[in-house]
Amino acid sequence: MKLIIASPSPYARKARVALLEKKIDFEEIIDIPWNKNTLTKDINPLGKIPVLLHNNHKPLFDSKLIVQYLDYYKPQPLMYPEKPEENISVRLIETVADGVCDAIVLIFLENTRKEMFRSKDWIKRQEIKIFEGVKYLSDHLKDRNYFVGSSFNISDICVYSCLEYIDLRFYKFEWRSQFPNLEKYWMFHKDRQSFKKTKPIAQTIEPLED
Numbered sequence: 204m205k206l207i208i209a210s211p212s213p214y215a216r217k218a219r220v221a222l223l224e225k226k227i228d229f230e231e232i233i234d235i236p237w238n239k240n241t242l243t244k245d246i247n248p249l250g251k252i253p254v255l256l257h258n259n260h261k262p263l264f265d266s267k268l269i270v271q272y273l274d275y276y277k278p279q280p281l282m283y284p285e286k287p288e289e290n291i292s293v294r295l296i297e298t299v300a301d302g303v304c305d306a307i308v309l310i311f312l313e314n315t316r317k318e319m320f321r322s323k324d325w326i327k328r329q330e331i332k333i334f335e336g337v338k339y340l341s342d343h344l345k346d347r348n349y350f351v352g353s354s355f356n357i358s359d360i361c362v363y364s365c366l367e368y369i370d371l372r373f374y375k376f377e378w379r380s381q382f383p384n385l386e387k388y389w390m391f392h393k394d395r396q397s398f399k400k401t402k403p404i405a406q407t408i409e410p411l412e413d
């Protein structure tokens with residue numbers, strides 16, 4: 204399998220961690236999807252990473268769909284639990300964690316504009332989503348080590364990736380001091396090999412045109 208990624212991307216990280224957890228061999232192809240010469244535009248009509256290329260299968264895109272495909276391809280360990288109630292709970296946590304990342308991406312892009320073109324209102328709107336989203340995650344975690352059920356699954360991948368994406372792109376938000384249960388959770392998972400091997404690395408992107 205080949206996975207097209209961007210090195211800072213929390214969405215690509217979901218697929219990378221799931222592949223490592225399932226011990227599936229894969230090759231990473233690093234792209235910068237925001238730049239004009241991105242590989243992705245010819246493969247995904249939405250121009251986004253991650254994209255999974257597997258044998259003669261059509262290219263698969265969107266992290267949720269890719270991880271679901273990996274669960275069909277190699278069920279153990281399962282990333283999306285089978286029990287309907289757990290499955291829905293996991294997807295809800297995924298939606299919030301991914302939504303926090305979406306808001307961070309939008310602020311990051313807005314800040315690539317010249318200062319006179321940036322919208323403070325737009326940035327504020329996204330910041331509220333980040334703060335409220337992380338509070339929701341903290342409230343749902345309580346003092347547990349796993350978000351849903353008693354073992355590791357996609358909800359943990361999403362939240363862990365989201366927290367480290369905040370550290371990379373929105374570090375003014377000191378989530379550790381505001382949400383000690385999330386810090387404890389982060390400490391519990393930080394030595395996991397699949398997380399250590401996929402630490403986000405910043406890329407420099409071409410600025411948006413005004």
Ligand SMILES: N[C@@H](CCC(=O)N[C@@H](CS)C(=O)NCC(=O)O)C(=O)O
Nearest residue numbers: 212214236250251252253265266267
């Ligand atoms: N919902 C998508 C989001 C993917 C996404 O937004 N990827 C970003 C990189 S972090 C991207 O490729 N953006 C390029 C663009 O929007 O043009 C997923 O979960 O895979």
